[in-house]
Amino acid sequence: MNRPSLSWKLYIVAFYLFLFTPLLVVAIFAFNASPFPSPPWRGFTLEWFTGSGAVVGKPGVLVDPIWLESIGNSFKVAIPVALLAVLLGTVNAWVLERAEFRGKTFVVMMMLWPLVIPGVVLGISILAFFSRVTNGLEDWLQTDLDSLRPGLPLVVLGQLSFILTIATLIIAARLRKFDRSLEEAAFDLGATRARVLRTVTLPFLKPALIGAGLVALLMSFENFNTTLMLVGSEAPLPIAMYGQMREGASPAINAVSLLLMLGVGGIASVFALNSKAER
């Protein structure tokens, strides 16, 4: 088995071509000077990124307020999701690794559960539940509570519902490797609980905290299924892209996609460097 046959090697090569062709095609047609992202090649242009719209009919994505707004909306969701996921995930990791109590197995099972629920179902259940809660609260308080209606805050909650599981698992895996005698040594030397946490435990967890934050950021940025059900009038990037893709093709979508690939590539390489530091 250690001497792979030629056909096996050819299959590997073909597989990686298959894997990268769609992405390559998306990137290439972001630079085509044609109103449609399809062949033939009509020359190289940057109009789809920075153009004013005079040449290709539509402004480039870096100056088009529609695209800029949706990128902004994605950040408005992703940053709170990442911060909350790291903060609450750390507390959850403590429950998983340090706490002993009756019914712990049940809590652990419950924490894993969001991973096996389809995203669309998570979306509709949160939509329906928060709609009932909001209606109840509005009747009771006699005010309007728009922030719990479909919109970015609800998208944050919807994405958090399953991203929190992933953040918890990443941080718990690191906490498991922690040598507790280090903490005990610090206590013996007279440090307070808060100081031990700040100077011993958290620095050890740092790579996992950064890693969990980056994963949460990426997952939030590209989440589609749950977001689709909870979104109001302000569309994050994947929703805006979906809308445009249904309406018809324009190389502007390719340009946005390329920017997204570069951004994701950047975050992924920070992540790779970070996990190297962890080892």
Added chain:
Amino acid sequence: MIAKQASRLTLFLLLAPAILWLGLLIVLPHVEILVLSFSERVAPRVYAFGFGNYLEFFTEPLYWRTFARTAFMSILVTALTLVLAFPIALYIARVAQGRLKAMLLLLCLLPFWVSELVRTLGWMILLRETGMISYALRSIGLAGQPVELLYNDGAVILGLIYGGLLFMIVPLANALESLEPAVVEAGYDLGGSRWTVLRRIVIPHAMPGIVAGCIIVFMLTVGNFATPVLLGGKNGLWFTEQIYAQFITRFNWPQGAAFGMLLLLLSSAIVWLGLRLTGQSLGTTLKQA
């Protein structure tokens, strides 16, 4: 006594975020759609308990056919993904060494960090009537006129397999990694052919990875929305689309909630069945992934 109370308080504080999260974002919302799915509209703005939404599902052919189609195609996609991913995982785990191994795995990961929509856009540009493949076929003279490769089941299956590959390769490669080379050698020494060794030694050893990969791919496929809608167009007919239509387009929440429960039931049932048939447990399976 005070120390005990203090540790109780600490435990409570530690558990509070988990309880709030699981209670408010998972358990109560699911109770809500379960209750909603059993409510029928008897008069404008008046709802009563009843099985009407589920009856509607069984009596309207479009609904249950879409459901059956989604289930069947997801199983097909999962099986095809397994067959396509196995040689890759085997190569990464058993043949490739050092740098090459890390490279191959990283190259697998990269496309999946990019949004599902970007990947789907790539397939649309390749497959559509004015797309790359159609253009290439015409320029080498294999086709006289533009060929439409989009908006059919083949395109949907292709897109779904593409989206599932990574989630199959990683658990498979993890499981194959731990196979002792000596065991494989022994199989050959005892006169086993390549095929016998694969069937009797390698595949049984990889079983936990196979189950984990299949479960993840099946769940992702059955719950997918964008790929069938964009690559299948009107012929996509995916069950998640029905849920969306009931909830957002037609504003019939009880019906949509019933569909949501059915989808949840389908994905849980297949996961459970897969675990039962292969004698694996959910804990070890999740660890594998």
